[in-house]
Amino acid sequence: SAINFLERLCLTWMFFFMMCVAERTYKQRFLFAKLFSHITSARKARKYEIPHFRLKKVENIKIWLSLRSYLKRRGPQRSVDVVVSSIFLLALSIAFICCAQVLKGHKTFLNAAYNWEFLIWEAALLLFLLRLASLGSETNKKYSNISVLLTEQINLYLKMEKKPNKKEQLSLVNNVLKLSTKLLKELDTPFRLYGLTMNPLIYNITRVVILSAVSGVISDLLGFNIRV
Numbered sequence: 001s002a003i004n005f006l007e008r009l010c011l012t013w014m015f016f017f018m019m020c021v022a023e024r025t026y027k028q029r030f031l032f033a034k035l036f037s038h039i040t041s042a043r044k045a046r047k048y049e050i051p052h053f054r055l056k057k058v059e060n061i062k063i064w065l066s067l068r069s070y071l072k073r074r075g076p077q078r079s080v081d082v083v084v085s086s087i088f089l090l091a092l093s094i095a096f097i098c099c100a101q102v103l104k105g106h107k108t109f110l111n112a113a114y115n116w117e118f119l120i121w122e123a124a125l126l127l128f129l130l131r132l133a134s135l136g137s138e139t140n141k142k143y144s145n146i147s148v149l150l151t152e153q154i155n156l157y158l159k160m161e162k163k164p165n166k167k168e169q170l171s172l173v174n175n176v177l178k179l180s181t182k183l184l185k186e187l188d189t190p191f192r193l194y195g196l197t198m199n200p201l202i203y204n205i206t207r208v209v210i211l212s213a214v215s216g217v218i219s220d221l222l223g224f225n226i227r228v
Contacts, residue, residue: 019128022083025075026135032071033142039064040148055152056159061176065183068143084132091125094118149181 038044045052055061098118102109156174160167
């Protein structure tokens, strides 16, 4: 029993240590995204002591897009995604086991000690997933903030009225801003769950398995069939 307890304790510590590393990486990504969103604002750039430039030249837009791409790729990517996917799959597996146990006998579900252990693990994993989802969602909002480009387009239109002699040059910059806006919309990956990178296979498994299990539990508890 002592050896079994120590093995569980070590495995639990290792797993939660990896989750803490993943959360730290997500916090760093959010910090970079937050500072990146302040680059085009003079007041915020002065407050956080970071460089400031406006998107009124083609060179500045090129630097802005390159910096955005560099910051999104900075730090560990694949390893953190593997950890997050493992957490998600483990939470999915535990939820499926709990649903199967409830369908087997919901009156005696809480009588078994391992079911309580499953519930504790599920609650802990869900808390981490919610935290990571919150950080990932905020990070995506910072990087996908199209309002910055729209604001610069409005400023360019106002400059065209004040400086008609530079209308051709400003029109070129405006066209580049429009293309950049379309590019940012196209770069958003379709398989994302509140900022968490989702593999298409994991997404389809989640949709089929979890919805089927939840449908069976609800039908068993309410006494009539429900299809989710």
